[in-house]
Amino acid sequence: MDNKVKGSWLIHHTNKLQSVTNQGQYLNTFVAGKAGILLSAISATDQSEISDDRLNVLANAANINPVFELPKLLDVLSDHDLIDKGKKGVAVLGVTTASALQHTSNIFDSLEPKSIEYSTLEIAEVASSKPISSRELQEKISDIHRLSAKETAQVFHDSEQIGFVDVEMLGKDEKIFFNGNLFRRESAQKVKAVLDSLKPQEQASLNELTDMLRRQACVSVTDAEFILGKILFSKVNSIGFFDVSIVSNSSEEVGYVTLPSAFSKYSSSMVDDAFDLAKAFVASLTYGMTKSSYERGQISMIDRLLRALIDGREIGPVSAIGQDYRILELKGVVSIRTGSKGGRSGPMMRLLKKEIGELALQVILKGDVSEQSLPSLPGAAITKYIAPEVNREVIRRQQIQRSPFETNDMISSLRTGGF
Template sequence: MDKKTQGAWIVNHAEKLKTVTNADNEFEQINFAGKCGVLLSSLSADDQAILDEKKVGALARAANINIRTELPAFLTELERQRLISKGSNAIEVLGMGSGSILEHASRIFEESEPESKELAVIELAERCSDLPMDESVAKEYIGDSYKLTNKSVNDLFHNVDCIGFVDSEEAYSGNKLLFNGNLFRGTDTKKAYSIISSMSTKDASKINELNDMLTKDGCVTVHTAKQLLGAELLEKAHSIALFDVNSIGNESGQHEFVTKPSAFNKYSNSTVEDAFDLAKAFVTSLTYGMTSSAYNRGRIQMITALLDKLIRGEWVGPATAIGQDYQVLELKGVVEVEKAFGNRCRMRLLKREVGRLALQVITEGDASQNSLESLPSVSATNYKAPEHNRQLSRKNQTVTMKRNIGEILNQLRTGSI
């Protein structure tokens, strides 16, 4: 696989390691390189920049990096890679985009001399992105490819399952199938057809209707999707990533909406873009500005003109909404926000590639403005990505539900694709 894709899986796996106690010691180089990538994404912009110590600490905390025990080591490594230069009270960061950041994460990983098992879990994840794999076949392949004993392979697959590097379900036949949330991020419609053709006529009709709705409108609320599919069918489809569920909200609670996994694939490599979920978070925040903000606080009326100005690197504002509706993007290092006067703030875009992708998605369909009007009227102060929500949903499934999903995956694996 290319370095960007490898870097994306390193970041993905590092995020998964956050949820499991002591698992980072088992996959130490993945954890280190992945967190370096996440930190670099937060610190870097398109142009070279100088960040003071306070801002570096704030961005690190927002990325769930411990500033006392982890940050110094990550900064030392980024300096060794000549990506930053440390001063007494500030750092200078080279300008770079997401693709370059993933390549740097891949290089940090490779230079750390990773163990065979770490290389194995990255390749396993990539292979399970294409089609579900029978676990016995996957074990044989990994064992032969990385010269691992049977015990080492069994221990590795146990850890993979516990951490969630890949997901697994058992079909009624007893076969254990391995897959992950990237199954439907490409544009190959044969996979979706294979799944839909295995369903009852009634369920297939409902899935097709939701697919058509999303193709036309880009996104719908989870409430709308549940009304159409029913809770159980939506959960099945969500579990295998046939649909994505994005979560946004603030102190008033979480609000969820459904999108197609391939919505961004038209404009980018989804595996690479999904490593940081920056464009999705940007589209979400812009949605609030277009549909929820009152005119007197800075409601967006000319989205194309606004984005064009941001992409040129210019400041926009001042407006009250800017200080409230773009906190997620500020914490991820996508925009810079500063006070102008009173409660009014202005902002500029630090990662212009994210703005260009958001502009395409908003103006060319797959997340068009008319569909975004269904989102809730609250200021976005947090964003939970589709993979986080999918894993949360899987933890709450019954045994019967898991077996049904296993059968769907078996159909996908053995279907005429």
């Protein structure tokens, strides 16, 4: 498995492990994943220095306890020569999203995890290609990692219970494993398999929404539900057919839909989606294009703005910068300060992760995130971003509660779809 892909699965598994009370046999996965999440939060394309105060804020935003977890994770990063610890903060070497994932993988390997931890990464990778029967997958994993029958049973039980993979019952004694990354790569045949499992009217509706997303890059959940109907929308979302992201402010919470493969035209979608930075950036920028007024700093020439940021220049000062990009500031994508330029004073912004800006520029220009793309984004500062996998988990749980067999036809078609 490629180190960047392995790093992506470590981040994925760590996010799942954060919802359980005891990480048990997966403590090395958790430590490596947390170290990778922290590294992503504090790093920039160029070397930077982070004060203790900023370090604590970024750690909190990344769901890392500043008292109990942060000191240990800083030691781990220091031991791997990724940061230099000082008396009042840390210096971080130039790190990109891709290299952060490689470092996550290297940290994991250095902890000398047992085969059972490696096997959960392999299970997730195999299940992301297409749904696979538990019997076939167990044979494959036990052979690759030389697990005993007891270890094999344990790792598959844990993978199901913790949520490393999803499980669908296709019969009394037949389990099928898959996960939310099914449609991030080689999606054309998988889309066809899903369409073939639906009724003609459902096929037409799904084609309509998919075509719209290819033209506009993203649409509101309200519009998507209007086209598909809430039941079909929930059904296809439970297997990861779409990405549903949530942006929030103090007054409301609004969802929007993108294709999981939206970024794969320009990069490895699995790798670049690991920290959900590009999608958060596109959401914030689109808000600036569609909802911000001219007086507070409406974005009118997005390509020029992004190219200025990518070139390392500060933009501003406008009041919108101090409000619309808070979530990106907390994720370590941008830095914001009060400054002066052209006789004006106010918030100014600099891009810290150049590759995220480049990816956002490609998607916005070629994926047509235009004034029609996100008509229902909230009209106040974006202060929270909920990633697609978190939303898929919620939809999946709701779908299972209604009917554990609701997605059977789609899973069966994907499993036998010939890819």
